[in-house]
Amino acid sequence: MLDKLELPERHYLNNGHGLKSWLLTKDHKRIAIMYLISISAMFMLGGFFAAGVRLELMTPRGDLFLADTYNKFFTMHGIVMVFFFLIPSTPAVLGNFLLPLMIGAKDLAFPRLNLLSLYLFWIGIVFFFYALFSGGIDTGWTFYTPFSAAVSNTNVVPVALGVFIAGFSSILTGLNFIVTIHRMRAPGLTWFRLPLFVWAHYATSLIQVLGTPVIAITIVMLFTERAFGFGIFDPTRGGDPVLFQHLFWFYSHPAVYLMILPAMGVISEVLSTFSRKTIFGYSFVAFSSLAIAVFGFIVWAHHLFVAGISTYSAMVFSFLSFSVAIPSAVKMFNWTATLYKGTISFEAPMLYVYGFFGLFLVGGLTGLFLATLGIDVHVHDTYFVVAHFHYVMVGGAIMGYLGGLHFWWPKITGRMYSEFLSRISAIMVFVGFNLTFFPQFILGYMGMPRRYHAYPDEFQVLNVMSSGGSVVLGIGYLLPVIYFLWSLKHGAVAGPNPWVASGLEWQTASPPPTENFVETPHVHGEPYEYTPHVAREANLV
Amino acid sequence: MSDAVAPAEVHGQAVHHPKLQHHFETMEQQKEASTLGMWVFLLTEVLFFGGLFMAYLLYRVWYFDAFAEASRDLDIQLGTFNTVVLIGSSLTMALGVRAAQTDERKKTVFWLVATIILGLVFLVVKGFEYEHKFAVGHVPGPNFHSDSPYAAQEQIFFSLYFTMTGLHALHMVVGVGLMSVITWMAAKGRFSARYYTPVEMAGLYWHFVDLVWIYLFPLLYLVERHN
Ligand SMILES: [Cu+2]
Numbered sequence: 001m002l003d004k005l006e007l008p009e010r011h012y013l014n015n016g017h018g019l020k021s022w023l024l025t026k027d028h029k030r031i032a033i034m035y036l037i038s039i040s041a042m043f044m045l046g047g048f049f050a051a052g053v054r055l056e057l058m059t060p061r062g063d064l065f066l067a068d069t070y071n072k073f074f075t076m077h078g079i080v081m082v083f084f085f086l087i088p089s090t091p092a093v094l095g096n097f098l099l100p101l102m103i104g105a106k107d108l109a110f111p112r113l114n115l116l117s118l119y120l121f122w123i124g125i126v127f128f129f130y131a132l133f134s135g136g137i138d139t140g141w142t143f144y145t146p147f148s149a150a151v152s153n154t155n156v157v158p159v160a161l162g163v164f165i166a167g168f169s170s171i172l173t174g175l176n177f178i179v180t181i182h183r184m185r186a187p188g189l190t191w192f193r194l195p196l197f198v199w200a201h202y203a204t205s206l207i208q209v210l211g212t213p214v215i216a217i218t219i220v221m222l223f224t225e226r227a228f229g230f231g232i233f234d235p236t237r238g239g240d241p242v243l244f245q246h247l248f249w250f251y252s253h254p255a256v257y258l259m260i261l262p263a264m265g266v267i268s269e270v271l272s273t274f275s276r277k278t279i280f281g282y283s284f285v286a287f288s289s290l291a292i293a294v295f296g297f298i299v300w301a302h303h304l305f306v307a308g309i310s311t312y313s314a315m316v317f318s319f320l321s322f323s324v325a326i327p328s329a330v331k332m333f334n335w336t337a338t339l340y341k342g343t344i345s346f347e348a349p350m351l352y353v354y355g356f357f358g359l360f361l362v363g364g365l366t367g368l369f370l371a372t373l374g375i376d377v378h379v380h381d382t383y384f385v386v387a388h389f390h391y392v393m394v395g396g397a398i399m400g401y402l403g404g405l406h407f408w409w410p411k412i413t414g415r416m417y418s419e420f421l422s423r424i425s426a427i428m429v430f431v432g433f434n435l436t437f438f439p440q441f442i443l444g445y446m447g448m449p450r451r452y453h454a455y456p457d458e459f460q461v462l463n464v465m466s467s468g469g470s471v472v473l474g475i476g477y478l479l480p481v482i483y484f485l486w487s488l489k490h491g492a493v494a495g496p497n498p499w500v501a502s503g504l505e506w507q508t509a510s511p512p513p514t515e516n517f518v519e520t521p522h523v524h525g526e527p528y529e530y531t532p533h534v535a536r537e538a539n540l541v
Numbered sequence: 542m543s544d545a546v547a548p549a550e551v552h553g554q555a556v557h558h559p560k561l562q563h564h565f566e567t568m569e570q571q572k573e574a575s576t577l578g579m580w581v582f583l584l585t586e587v588l589f590f591g592g593l594f595m596a597y598l599l600y601r602v603w604y605f606d607a608f609a610e611a612s613r614d615l616d617i618q619l620g621t622f623n624t625v626v627l628i629g630s631s632l633t634m635a636l637g638v639r640a641a642q643t644d645e646r647k648k649t650v651f652w653l654v655a656t657i658i659l660g661l662v663f664l665v666v667k668g669f670e671y672e673h674k675f676a677v678g679h680v681p682g683p684n685f686h687s688d689s690p691y692a693a694q695e696q697i698f699f700s701l702y703f704t705m706t707g708l709h710a711l712h713m714v715v716g717v718g719l720m721s722v723i724t725w726m727a728a729k730g731r732f733s734a735r736y737y738t739p740v741e742m743a744g745l746y747w748h749f750v751d752l753v754w755i756y757l758f759p760l761l762y763l764v765e766r767h768n
Contacts, residue, residue: 213585214592220704228681232701238697
């Protein structure tokens, strides 16, 4: 890289100025940027609630918050992080920005619908803030009835409406992606030439389109009970609260895959680039994404093992839950095989990939513990479960998201961030994460229940470790904000392809022009055409 | 892995139609995208209503007697009338799409207006049915009134009745609004044999909403009417 690089004269960021040019844009790249800003703000809000929870749990007594306040803190932490950060994170930001670029299209199939999705997301956030400022909500992010329908006197209705509306943002994004992948591919880009990121987003979109409507209607039913006094889940009239749990988890279990699948797509892209090898077992990795999406829909009742379902159905759902491990393991093994004899390097995005491997492995394997009936009865509703899903949703999904953000940041902004700081932050996230959540496995196994603001004295050491770790984790998450913002003005110019990566998105300028490609690309070959000696010649390793 | 072809070559064959959006290459691609998008949307609608059908199925099996009892309180004549009205509106809708395909502007507008009128008739009749339920105290909640021994579980039936038909009626309202816009566009001559996708898509939506009612009618009105 000896030539002096310069930013392109004309690109999507300087094509139009002022607020109006952003709010009325149909450019998928600008919409992705607005999602990025929105969900980053929501991530910080969710982090604030998490900090409150960890602060309270420093001491065994409930001496910081009242029990009611604590209930609101963990509830709003969960709702913000799940519905307003994790679910949109990778698809709405990276997927939105990259899908058209990766398939050589000028935009998504329905650009106006894409903008509408963003507005729906914002309206959902407005409802949430309304609830927040009128006192919050304390039902837990799961909204279980009858507590949410008849007992809680907090703002269930506005939050439920916010989640409902944000859900339609998710549905429409998924719909847009499906149609785009089917109908907008560049000439020559057959299905098996697609980057695995695109496959992963296709599987994600299936979940968004098939699962989200079910939680939407569940919220409608909850709403009719709360607002009009209907009784679909009301046990005093013969309604069944467990039905609510079935319907809720029919979406919310697949929702976990909705978070992890796009992150897995990121992993495939980054991994092949920084090991300079094609992905081992491409078609297995591609189909395992679809398999995860399909299997994900038939395991939901593992959340109900102690809710009174029959032993027979519990056994069936236990078995089915085990089966999801197969496509996940297919991915892990193929990724590991990709590293074998690769020309491996350690740039920040790749550090996040290594972090993902470690954390997703622990999160996935402890999922098998929980799918086992006997163990689940023991650890149900304890910190073991909390640790498990944080390993998957934070350790897995956020590591993938951050890795992807680092990987494509030069494409998005045209500039490089500080390599040194970004490596420090990746390491801090990994260390801080484990320090925060590993003690929670032990706490849960010892029997500490979730969702209480006080606990017996003997749990304090591990809880203090966890709270201390969360500080490290928090700094690890804040650092990128600083060096990313710094890079916007002062970062070195990246050039079209700083990582010498093979995808179509790297063939156009950074930042790309509004129409993405000056000339429509034609695709002739397989994805991930890497040869280690090319890497060496490019002085990358 | 790729090279580039000058845009002129790509566009060479395509005839540029004023309705072709810039990010599509051809009218065919644009139409295929809209059609697939509409079908995927209808799929989400199936799952949206699916949650309610699931709840209906469960409670109908559990509380069959209460469901039969409550179902007899629905007005079967109005329900049948509305079913006929909606099936008729599907016919007029299909004729409207056909007229748009064959470029007959006046006919298109006529059949679309007929569809709107039938849709409104349905909604008005539904409104009278609701009003009657309010009058006799069949709205679940604190004011619910029933003398049958299954009064509690009848409330579940009526909760489902109002949620399902209410959501369906909401879809009808959206449909009537949509149809009004399409009719206005048709009257302005926005469609042609080469470009009538919006009429066709609105038609798909309309047929779907009709189809939901075709299921709702027997499930709610005809639980045990044979004796
Ligand atoms: Cu689950």
